[in-house]
Amino acid sequence: PIAFDPADPTERRLAFLMEADRLKEIERAGRVAGGRRENSAEHSWHLALYALALGSEAAEGASVDRVIRMLLIHDLVEIDAGDTPFHGEKRADLDAIEDAAAARIFGLLPAAEAGEMLALWREFEAAETPDARFAKALDRMQPVMLNLATGGGTWPDFRVSEQQVLDRCGPPIARGAPGLWPRIRDRIRAYFAARGA
């Protein structure tokens, strides 16, 4: 382990970046196309690339670069809180645990930068601005694409029905990326139709 001097701003940034490495150990419920479980660091990379490639699908007023920044940091709280599968149960104290995680992890940075990242993460969580809505839409959509590419992925694992998938994924995707939802919806329908479920 490397020691960092908390009195020096750049040392604080390096300490934050070393702590962030631990996101690579956070396993998600879903699988990459290669078959193994995805981790939250590579998921965050994939989402940032989604924003870069699909920026033209964002609603008016969204800034692709700001969405990319948001997606790069959106899952860091999982270092302390772990991943909460989208179709799984959410523990009652999750919000409190994630708030404490955000304070600890972003708090490794110099105070002004910690405040900026914390605000960006809270904006993502609230999903009310055009940037956050687009980011949330991509965060809902990318696991669907991986499920479609891996024979259903987490859907059979969590025994979710076609209607549950449509009801849970549709609103956030349609809200943040309206042009993308019909393409995803039709593929979800085709998957369940082929499965005869």
Next chain:
Amino acid sequence: PIAFDPADPTERRLAFLMEADRLKEIERAGRVAGGRRENSAEHSWHLALYALALGSEAAEGASVDRVIRMLLIHDLVEIDAGDTPFHGEKRADLDAIEDAAAARIFGLLPAAEAGEMLALWREFEAAETPDARFAKALDRMQPVMLNLATGGGTWPDFRVSEQQVLDRCGPPIARGAPGLWPRIRDRIRAYFAARGA
């Protein structure tokens, strides 16, 4: 596997994003702090986060958001070409293989977007603009930090000396992020001093 209609621009973007998933299967020589080998997708995420957190260390004229975009795509050619360890041998035809990979992978996108990404990747490879120099500095620095955090990491694996590490990592880091190099250099020296090598 999902089918995408190559005549539709958004379908092309989705095909590119699905292909990009394969970067998660590309194993690097270095290890994450948790001990297993790092893959190129999570490495790309970590580098983008480095740019976000260390942007104030970039030389005058660099754009942090552009550097982040560059780092998100900089390793995609490895899907075809594999990772080339920094301290390992570089095969003679690597440039040709990576050029062909870039043409194929970015070519999945609509033509104008493919051209933009290809230009951004070439700019990174050339390492001449302030953005590319900062990106390269981070790409050299992050594996050093992981080596320092994992008892030397790839240095004992490749039997490199202190002087080789300083000679190979110093120039690109000092050129793109001059304020960061002394911090890295001193830690490299301390590592080898403690090892008595």
